[in-house]
Amino acid sequence: MSMKPTLSTGPAKAVDKGLLERRKAVAGILGDTKNMLIVTGLAGSKDDALAAAGDVPNLFTLSGAMGAAAAMGLGLALAQPDKRVVVVTGDGELLMNVGTLASIGVMNPPNLSILCVDNGHYGETGWQESHTSRGVDIAKMAEGGGIKQVRTVTEESQIPEASKLLRGSNGASFILLKVAPTDPGKLHRSRDASYNKTRFREAVLGKN
Numbered sequence: 001m002s003m004k005p006t007l008s009t010g011p012a013k014a015v016d017k018g019l020l021e022r023r024k025a026v027a028g029i030l031g032d033t034k035n036m037l038i039v040t041g042l043a044g045s046k047d048d049a050l051a052a053a054g055d056v057p058n059l060f061t062l063s064g065a066m067g068a069a070a071a072m073g074l075g076l077a078l079a080q081p082d083k084r085v086v087v088v089t090g091d092g093e094l095l096m097n098v099g100t101l102a103s104i105g106v107m108n109p110p111n112l113s114i115l116c117v118d119n120g121h122y123g124e125t126g127w128q129e130s131h132t133s134r135g136v137d138i139a140k141m142a143e144g145g146g147i148k149q150v151r152t153v154t155e156e157s158q159i160p161e162a163s164k165l166l167r168g169s170n171g172a173s174f175i176l177l178k179v180a181p182t183d184p185g186k187l188h189r190s191r192d193a194s195y196n197k198t199r200f201r202e203a204v205l206g207k208n
Contacts, residue, residue: 022180025153027052029163038086038088040087043124044117045088046187048117070100077111077112087115092121101174105148106146113167117179
């Protein structure tokens with residue numbers, strides 16, 4: 001059952017001219033999430049996925065495990081080859097364990113897609129600039145890691161094609177979504193680890 005996340009608004013920040021608004025763009029790329037298993041990173045990417053999908057059992061949000069989202073998604077995709085697995089993470093979170101992209105490229109699970117929401121900042125730890133604000137391109141890292149289907153989205157017109165890739169690629173895919181460094185507000189869900197583990201497990205395997 002879908003639950004409505006609780007919104008806590010942060011300080012208002014204007015959307016930078018020419019950059020995408022993250023919530024709208026993530027929702028547009030994800031589309032209908034009912035038939036996906038979604039793993040998110042921390043902070044902003046977690047909130048983006050919650051805003052798009054709702055607080056639903058097939059959405060697992062990480063807390064206190066920065067850098068683990070892509071690796072968890074890889075393991076889940078290998079264990080559940082008949083299900084579409086989507087990782088929604090941020091630039092800062094992914095940079096903590098960027099070597100996972102090489103493992104994904106080599107193993108190339110056909111049901112795994114990664115959406116990296118890149119705002120160029122560490123939203124979880126005080127809004128410091130991340131490496132992507134200084135010229136680091138994670139899409140090129142994904143390509144260098146052997147992921148064959150890589151897209152960078154900077155304009156609204158590119159969202160439909162990115163959504164199609166995320167939902168139907170035959171091979172691992174990586175989408176780098178460049179967004180404005182804004183704070184659209186935090187969405188809170190239960191942080192009870194046992195509860196979240198159990199309901200996600202049931203979404204994956206069904207109730208025993």
